[in-house]
Every structure is written in C-alpha cells, then in structure tokens.
Amino acid sequence: MKYLSLTKTNLIFGLKGIEDSVGVFDNFRKIVILTGKTHLKVSENYERIFKFFSSLGKEFLFVSEVTPNPTTDLVDKCFELTKDFEPDVIVAIGGGSVIDTAKLLSVKIVYPNIEVWEYVEGFRIAEKSIPVISIPTTSGTGSEVNRIAVITNTKKIQKRSVKMDVLYPYFSLLIPSMTLTLNKFLTSTTAIDALSHAIESLVSRKSTFITQALAEKSIKIIIENIFRAYNDGSNLEVRENLQYASVLSGIAIDISGVGLMHALEHPITARFPHISHGQGLAILIKKVIEHSFMFSVEKYRIVAEAMGIRTRGNSDFSILHSMLDAFEYLISYLNLNKKLSDLGVEKSDIKYLADDVVSYMTTSLQNSPYTPTKDSIEKIYREIL
Numbered sequence: 001m002k003y004l005s006l007t008k009t010n011l012i013f014g015l016k017g018i019e020d021s022v023g024v025f026d027n028f029r030k031i032v033i034l035t036g037k038t039h040l041k042v043s044e045n046y047e048r049i050f051k052f053f054s055s056l057g058k059e060f061l062f063v064s065e066v067t068p069n070p071t072t073d074l075v076d077k078c079f080e081l082t083k084d085f086e087p088d089v090i091v092a093i094g095g096g097s098v099i100d101t102a103k104l105l106s107v108k109i110v111y112p113n114i115e116v117w118e119y120v121e122g123f124r125i126a127e128k129s130i131p132v133i134s135i136p137t138t139s140g141t142g143s144e145v146n147r148i149a150v151i152t153n154t155k156k157i158q159k160r161s162v163k164m165d166v167l168y169p170y171f172s173l174l175i176p177s178m179t180l181t182l183n184k185f186l187t188s189t190t191a192i193d194a195l196s197h198a199i200e201s202l203v204s205r206k207s208t209f210i211t212q213a214l215a216e217k218s219i220k221i222i223i224e225n226i227f228r229a230y231n232d233g234s235n236l237e238v239r240e241n242l243q244y245a246s247v248l249s250g251i252a253i254d255i256s257g258v259g260l261m262h263a264l265e266h267p268i269t270a271r272f273p274h275i276s277h278g279q280g281l282a283i284l285i286k287k288v289i290e291h292s293f294m295f296s297v298e299k300y301r302i303v304a305e306a307m308g309i310r311t312r313g314n315s316d317f318s319i320l321h322s323m324l325d326a327f328e329y330l331i332s333y334l335n336l337n338k339k340l341s342d343l344g345v346e347k348s349d350i351k352y353l354a355d356d357v358v359s360y361m362t363t364s365l366q367n368s369p370y371t372p373t374k375d376s377i378e379k380i381y382r383e384i385l
C-alpha cells in the first residue's frame with residue numbers, strides 16, 4: 001500500500017488580472033509583497049499591483065530585494081526589513097527565487113532565532129509558518145505549488161533544496177498576463193527548468209502513476225508551446241499553457257523529486273551564481289539523458305512519446321538518438337547551446353563540482369535511474385566543458 005497526498009496549495013487559475021483575486025486577502029491585515037530587484041519594477045505590472053494593494057485598505061510593505069540564486073543571507077536581510085512590520089501574510093510576486101525566499105522568510109518570521117540552513121540540513125523541521133501567496137511571473141520553478149525551496153549558503157558554497165509541509169504556498173494565483181513581459185532568455189530558461197522537472201520526475205525511482213501522468217502532460221505542453229512563446233512572448237494563450245506545465249511538473253517533483261540533472265546543476269550555480277539555473281540545465285540535459293537512458297528505457301520511451309517522437313517499432317538506440325537530436329534542436333533554437341567553459345567554469349573546477357554532487361546532492365542522485373560514481377560524474381562534466 002502506498003500513500004499519496006497531492007499539493008496542499010489552493011490553486012486559482014483563469015485570472016485576468018490581480019484585481020480578480022480580491023477575496024483571497026480578506027483575512028489578512030498586514031501584507032508583505034516580496035519581489036525581485038528589477039523585473040517587476042521595470043514592467044507595467046508594478047503600477048497595477050501597487051494600485052490593487054492600495055485599494056484593499058490594508059497595510060502593505062513592498063520588499064524588492066530578491067536576486068537570482070537567493071542565499072540564506074538574503075532571507076535574513078528580508079527578515080530584518082520586515083520584522084518590525086509584523087506581517088501576517090507574504091505575497092511572493094516573481095519567479096522561483098522570489099517564491100523560495102518568501103517561503104523561507106515565512107518560517108523565519110515564526111522562528112526568528114533559528115538559522116534557515118538548519119532546516120536545509122535536516123536538523124529541524126518547522127511546524128508553522130505564516131501564509132505565502134505565490135503569484136508566479138515565470139513558468140518553470142514549480143515552487144508556486146509545492147513544498148520545496150532552494151537556497152544557497154555562500155559560506156558552505158552549497159545550493160540545496162529543503163522540503164517541508166509548511167512551505168506549501170497557501171494560495172497560488174495564476175495570472176498569465178503577469179508573464180507577458182518575460183524576455184526571451186527568461187522564457188526559455190524557465191521552460192527548460194519545467195521540462196527538466198517533468199523528465200527527472202518521470203524517470204525518478206520514486207515516480208508514481210499520478211506523477212508520471214502529470215509529467216507526461218507537462219512535457220507535451222512545453223514542447224507544443226515553447227517555440228511560440230519564444231518567438232512571440234505576447235501570446236496570452238501560450239503563456240497560460242506554460243503556466244499549467246510549470247504547475248504540473250511542480251506537483252510531480254513534490255512527490256517524485258528531481259534527479260540527475262538537478263544533482264549536477266546545483267553545484268554549478270552554487271559556485272557560479274551568475275549562471276542561471278535553466279541555462280545550467282540546458283547545458284546538462286543531453287548528456288544526462290545519454291548517460292542514464294539505458295537504465296530506464298521504458299520511462300524514457302514515455303518521455304520520447306510525450307515529445308512527439310514515434311517509439312513504436314523503433315529500437316531503443318534510434319529512440320535515444322531521436323531524443324538527443326530533438327534536444328539539440330530545441331536548445332540551439334532557444335540560444336542556450338553553450339559549454340560550461342563559455343560561462344567561466346574551468347577544468348580545475350570539475351573535481352570540486354563532482355565532490356559537491358556526491359557530498360550534498362545525494363537525495364537527487366538516489367532518485368536518478370542510476371547512481372553514478374564520482375568518476376562518472378566528472379566524466380559528464382568534462383563532456384560539457
């Protein structure tokens with residue numbers, strides 16, 4: 001017998017604008033609105049959001065401090081900026097970095113004397129947090145509907161995820177128009193993130209019939225919409241479809257976890273935080289599939305079918321090569337066809353990256369169809385250098 005509980009986040013979709021969500025804030029008095037440092041500020045959404053929260057007649061405080069690859073120091077800084085205000089809800093408007101920071105801030109507010117890294121290392125489990133309402137402005141993280149937060153500790157040079165029930169957002173408001181202003185780079189890198197979540201959860205040793213269905217659908221939606229979103233970011237229907245894909249794979253990883261791509265990616269962006277998570281995954285995706293395909297042929301056949309590759313009557317070898325060709329085309333089309341060395345990683349860094357994978361990405365490694373040795377991890381890194 002197996003027990004399965006799907007996301008505890010209340011999902012509201014089909015929203016035309018933030019104005020449609022007025023009832024969601026009825027029970028709150030003091031609202032912190034957490035955003036990134038730049039994206040929202042330069043988009044026309046900012047004025048609209050400011051107007052909306054002004055119209056609620058409640059106290060609110062904008063904290064626009066979040067940067068990509070957020071750190072424990074950033075969570076502490078946000079706590080310092082908000083503690084005197086004593087919020088009873090945090091509205092996270094942004095991508096994964098903003099939502100993850102909001103989640104950890106929501107715990108820090110309840111337990112101010114506990115370092116958030118203690119949860120990451122598994123020494124503690126928080127039992128309470130203040131509610132977070134996620135309003136994603138990208139379609140990739142999945143954090144808007146799951147209990148996972150990813151955070152970097154700059155002293156330890158580790159980027160890890162933490163999973164606790166109190167990290168489920170209370171509400172997730174899907175407003176496709178909020179993603180219209182995403183540029184091509186953010187559109188493509190976040191879609192690759194969602195696609196990686198779907199593939200890794202599907203081939204995960206912890207995949208179930210439910211997560212497999214979610215992941216399959218997510219892959220289909222991404223492949224059918226990513227080219228159009230990249231070419232014409234103003235198509236609202238396409239943007240909405242990608243939001244759904246992010247939600248589906250976000251729920252899938254909540255149950256089945258991520259795998260080898262994320263296991264190898266986190267150490268890269270922990271040591272080289274100027275690299276975006278999705279760009280790191282785009283560099284890894286083909287090699288990881290090439291190395292792991294033979295350990296999970298049946299599940300990779302499902303991935304291939306979801307991508308539109310005909311598998312019936314075709315050999316495993318030809319399916320693998322069709323998949324690799326498809327990824328080559330996709331990654332090149334999205335202009336993410338890079339090597340690690342293009343982004344500042346050197347040969348001498350590989351040993352440390354592989355050390356990191358085996359020392360702290362163990363959960364993701366264990367989810368993977370096979371658990372590579374440190375030597376074979378170094379080999380994968382060398383092949384993408």
Ligand SMILES: [Fe+2]
Pocket residue numbers: 141193197262277
């Ligand atoms: Fe991810």
